[in-house]
Amino acid sequence: MSATLNIPIDKEIDARGSFCPGPLMELIRGMKTLPVGGVLAVLSSDPGSAKDIPAWIAKAGHEYLGAFPEQGYTRFVARKAR
Amino acid sequence: MPQQRIVVLGGGVGGTILANTIARTLSPDEAAITVVDATGQHVYMPGWLYLPFNGSEGLELSRPERSLLSHHITLAVGQVTQIDPVNRAITVTHAPSVPTIPGLGGASHATLPYDYLVVATGARLAPDDLSGLAEHPGEWHDFYSLEGALRLRAALHGFTGGRIVIGIGGIPYRCPPAPLEFTFLLDDWLRHRGLRDKTEIHYTYPLNRVFTIESVAEMVTPYLDERDIRYNVFFNAETLDAERKVLTSLEGEELPYDLLVMVPPHRGARVIETSGLGDEQGWLSTHRDTLEVKGHERIYALGDATDLPISKSGSAAHFEAKALASRLIANVRGEDPDPKHAMYDGEVMCFLETGRGQATQLVFDYEHPPHPPRPSRFYHMEKHLFNRAYWHIVPQGLV
Numbered sequence: 036m037s038a039t040l041n042i043p044i045d046k047e048i049d050a051r052g053s054f055c056p057g058p059l060m061e062l063i064r065g066m067k068t069l070p071v072g073g074v075l076a077v078l079s080s081d082p083g084s085a086k087d088i089p090a091w092i093a094k095a096g097h098e099y100l101g102a103f104p105e106q107g108y109t110r111f112v113a114r115k116a117r
Numbered sequence: 118m119p120q121q122r123i124v125v126l127g128g129g130v131g132g133t134i135l136a137n138t139i140a141r142t143l144s145p146d147e148a149a150i151t152v153v154d155a156t157g158q159h160v161y162m163p164g165w166l167y168l169p170f171n172g173s174e175g176l177e178l179s180r181p182e183r184s185l186l187s188h189h190i191t192l193a194v195g196q197v198t199q200i201d202p203v204n205r206a207i208t209v210t211h212a213p214s215v216p217t218i219p220g221l222g223g224a225s226h227a228t229l230p231y232d233y234l235v236v237a238t239g240a241r242l243a244p245d246d247l248s249g250l251a252e253h254p255g256e257w258h259d260f261y262s263l264e265g266a267l268r269l270r271a272a273l274h275g276f277t278g279g280r281i282v283i284g285i286g287g288i289p290y291r292c293p294p295a296p297l298e299f300t301f302l303l304d305d306w307l308r309h310r311g312l313r314d315k316t317e318i319h320y321t322y323p324l325n326r327v328f329t330i331e332s333v334a335e336m337v338t339p340y341l342d343e344r345d346i347r348y349n350v351f352f353n354a355e356t357l358d359a360e361r362k363v364l365t366s367l368e369g370e371e372l373p374y375d376l377l378v379m380v381p382p383h384r385g386a387r388v389i390e391t392s393g394l395g396d397e398q399g400w401l402s403t404h405r406d407t408l409e410v411k412g413h414e415r416i417y418a419l420g421d422a423t424d425l426p427i428s429k430s431g432s433a434a435h436f437e438a439k440a441l442a443s444r445l446i447a448n449v450r451g452e453d454p455d456p457k458h459a460m461y462d463g464e465v466m467c468f469l470e471t472g473r474g475q476a477t478q479l480v481f482d483y484e485h486p487p488h489p490p491r492p493s494r495f496y497h498m499e500k501h502l503f504n505r506a507y508w509h510i511v512p513q514g515l516v
Contacts, residue, residue: 048426050426052405053426054486055427056289056426057324060324063323090325091325091351095353095367
């Protein structure tokens with residue numbers, strides 16, 4: 036467990052350096068296996084994630100909790116809503 | 118140094134390259150290498166893509182694993198039933214079709230202690246993970262198994278027109294470009310058969326574009342458009358409704374079909390789950406550089422068995438096997454692993470068929486994104502040659 040903005044994270048996936056299948060695929064995979072209400076974090080170094088990840092989360096009806104920049108990568112956090 | 122016991126679970130591309138590479142460097146006095154494989158047959162899975170279209174003439178799809186292994190390596194053919202990291206041993210039982218374990222002197226069950234264990238057990242298809250698939254096995258087709266590809270071939274040869282849907286049943290799945298390649302080859306085949314104007318092709322993809330890598334998606338989308346291939350993006354298949362002949366997505370869309378081609382959900386090997394070693398889907402939590410299984414000393418993983426964020430592909434397994442062989446050779450000799458060669462850097466090299474006799478090539482690693490060249494006949498021919506040269510250069514670890 037680690038905390039980002041005081042949100043406890045249930046599962047974190049390190050998708051840095053992932054071009055194929057890519058960070059968004061890792062996020063979708065993580066969401067599928069997480070219980071409803073669970074919080075998932077995905078670490079991505081792909082600039083495209085800033086657009087792709089929130090778009091999928093909105094489309095799939097989950098809750099986007101934000102993008103938190105770190106040194107050389109970003110931590111994207113979302114809650115499984117359904 | 119006393120002789121070290123290296124046990125490799127799985128005689129696929131990764132396990133075979135690893136075992137042969139180690140056997141070429143270490144003498145039998147230094148290491149006793151045993152490969153345990155469930156069937157004893159080494160399968161070339163990339164060949165299945167061509168089977169439904171009769172495009173696999175001259176392609177060898179399997180060979181006996183024994184014929185591909187160095188004679189210094191013991192091959193045991195049986196089911197691994199338990200991995201015991203505490204006692205550093207695995208247990209094997211005979212395959213259902215034979216009373217003993219070939220390679221282990223007539224035993225029907227055996228416990229094999231190891232000094233180093235490499236788990237290269239690959240992925241398995243898990244239709245139970247998508248509602249409706251396991252309940253209606255005759256309703257959908259796949260090219261992710263030999264049986265599936267042959268049944269799909271029969272279905273396509275009896276097809277007279279209608280709507281074909283290509284669905285992705287779970288993430289991760291083996292060979293991310295394969296559904297796109299299948300779609301392009303299907304378009305070619307239907308045109309050749311004079312059925313294209315009677316057929317709608319619907320390709321679906323989990324992301325908001327037609328392929329995970331943006332530059333590739335941008336390159337191939339105009340090809341889909343010019344060939345009148347429809348695509349539904351942001352479509353993660355969730356339920357198969359066989360009565361209504363509809364595929365439903367996680368995002369809430371419905372797609373009716375006449376012929377459904379699914380990438381079935383995948384999971385890691387059952388023994389990983391029964392030994393309590395994997396995550397929810399049976400993938401092993403693996404260090405991305407050293408390929409050590411996290412929390413388990415002297416256990417390593419490679420290929421589809423890992424949870425690494427790279428494509429589940431023979432190519433990834435191939436490069437991982439090279440790096441891990443270098444590490445294990447150093448470990449056995451009590452030397453420091455080479456900081457460059459014993460680290461996996463995320464390297465993958467694969468081809469993507471774009472139809473009409475053309476293909477492109479994807480080369481990347483953890484640090485460098487792919488810059489695919491424009492599709493051409495050259496890459497198609499290179500893929501074609503690789504499919505044939507495979508048996509002579511890849512399992513042996515020569516490339």
